Amino acid sequence: MGKRNNKRRKEEISEDYCFFCKDGGELRVCDFRNCLKTYHANCVGQDDSFLKNDDYWCCGSHYCYICRRKPKFMCLCCPKAVCGNCYQGAVFANVKRNKGFCGHCSKLAFLIEENAEVDSDGEKIDMKDPDTFESYF
Structure with missing residues (x-):
C-alpha cells in the first residue's frame, strides 16, 4: 500500500471531531504514526490552506509545548x-x-x-x- 493510500485509509478511520474544540467540520488528521486525532485549521493557528496541504504535520500531542x-x-x-x-x-x-x-x-x-x-x-x-x-x- 502506497503512502497516498495509507493517508486515505487513516482519514477514513480518524476521529470525526476536532480534538481541540470537540466540534466537527473540515478537519485535518495528524500525520504522526498511528495518531488519529483531527483538528480544524484555526484551532491549530493555521489558515484554510492547511486543510489541503500535503506537507507533514503532527499535532501538539507529539512534542513538548x-x-x-x-x-x-x-x-x-x-x-x-x-x-x-x-x-x-x-x-x-x-x-x-x-x-x-x-x-x-x-x-x-x-x-x-x-x-x-x-x-x-x-x-x-x-x-x-x-x-x-x-x-x-
Whole structure:
C-alpha cells in the first residue's frame, strides 16, 4: 500500500471531531504514526490552506509545548504534552503512566467534579450548553 493510500485509509478511520474544540467540520488528521486525532485549521493557528496541504504535520500531542522535544506526558483532553525535563516547571497533573491533565484541563476536571457554576475567574460556566468549550470536555 502506497503512502497516498495509507493517508486515505487513516482519514477514513480518524476521529470525526476536532480534538481541540470537540466540534466537527473540515478537519485535518495528524500525520504522526498511528495518531488519529483531527483538528480544524484555526484551532491549530493555521489558515484554510492547511486543510489541503500535503506537507507533514503532527499535532501538539507529539512534542513538548515548552521546548518542542519528544514528550513524556500527554494531556488526556487536549493536544498539550510535556517532556521529562520541562515537567517540573509545567502545570501538569499526571494521572496514569504518561497521561494526565494540563493546567487548563485539570481546572475543568475539578469544576466538573465540584459541579461548579462559575470558574475561578468568576465566569459563569454551563457544562450542558453546547455553545461552550467546557460542554465538550
